[in-house]
Amino acid sequence: MKIFLGPFRSWVGPFQLADQLQKVGVSEDRCHAIGEWLADTWVLSVCQWIDSKRKRKVKVHIDNYDVWNLDATLAYVILPALIKLKEQQHGAPFTEDSDVPEELRSYNAPPKENEYDTDDLHFKRWDWVLDEIIWTFSQIHPDNNWEDLYHTGEIDMQFNPIKFDDKGEPSLFEMVNGPKDTHTFDKEGYKKHSDRIQNGLRLFGFYYSGLWD
Numbered sequence: 630m631k632i633f634l635g636p637f638r639s640w641v642g643p644f645q646l647a648d649q650l651q652k653v654g655v656s657e658d659r660c661h662a663i664g665e666w667l668a669d670t671w672v673l674s675v676c677q678w679i680d681s682k683r684k685r686k687v688k689v690h691i692d693n694y695d696v697w698n699l700d701a702t703l704a705y706v707i708l709p710a711l712i713k714l715k716e717q718q719h720g721a722p723f724t725e726d727s728d729v730p731e732e733l734r735s736y737n738a739p740p741k742e743n744e745y746d747t748d749d750l751h752f753k754r755w756d757w758v759l760d761e762i763i764w765t766f767s768q769i770h771p772d773n774n775w776e777d778l779y780h781t782g783e784i785d786m787q788f789n790p791i792k793f794d795d796k797g798e799p800s801l802f803e804m805v806n807g808p809k810d811t812h813t814f815d816k817e818g819y820k821k822h823s824d825r826i827q828n829g830l831r832l833f834g835f836y837y838s839g840l841w842d
Contacts, residue, residue, distance in 0.1 A: 630691055707766050
């Protein structure tokens with residue numbers, strides 16, 4: 630896999646062009662007035678046409694081996710991207726109360742001054758959701774073997790013959806624990822961990838359109 634994503638192209642319109650006049654001493658208010666005048670001329674149409682031709686540079690190459698375990702391949706890209714988003718996010722989408730712990734739900738926030746305001750727990754709810762998604766992708770990342778947390782002891786397996794053919798050769802075996810087997814499996818802990826991962830993947834899909842800075 631090879632990925633190159635260039636920066637987004639900045640919009641250059643009548644007001645941006647007029648602002649350049651500040652470099653030669655034109656006041657900000659005067660530049661704004663000139664921008665308004667230019668916006669009513671053919672200049673706006675030219676700017677829009679130029680912008681339609683300026684595309685973000687994107688190159689993506691996928692090799693055959695990338696899709697052998699596509700979930701693991703994508704985790705290499707998604708996890709660092711999510712961490713970067715968390716570091717520099719400037720906003721937060723609306724979240725469902727049912728997706729966060731009880732103490733973060735909107736009805737537990739202090740009353741809002743205005744109906745259109747976000748409540749005091751709005752950003753904390755998104756932080757919690759985003760942290761769960763980041764944790765999830767850190768678990769399914771190829772470098773993480775979280776399943777090992779729920780296996781302890783040593784495995785000693787033996788295969789004992791339980792059926793023989795006409796020549797007396799074993800034809801069927803039974804797998805049993807050997808005398809040195811001390812292996813235990815925490816089924817309850819494993820399921821709880823796995824369920825949290827599945828919920829994190831659900832949150833990732835549900836709030837996918839909210840992954841913006």
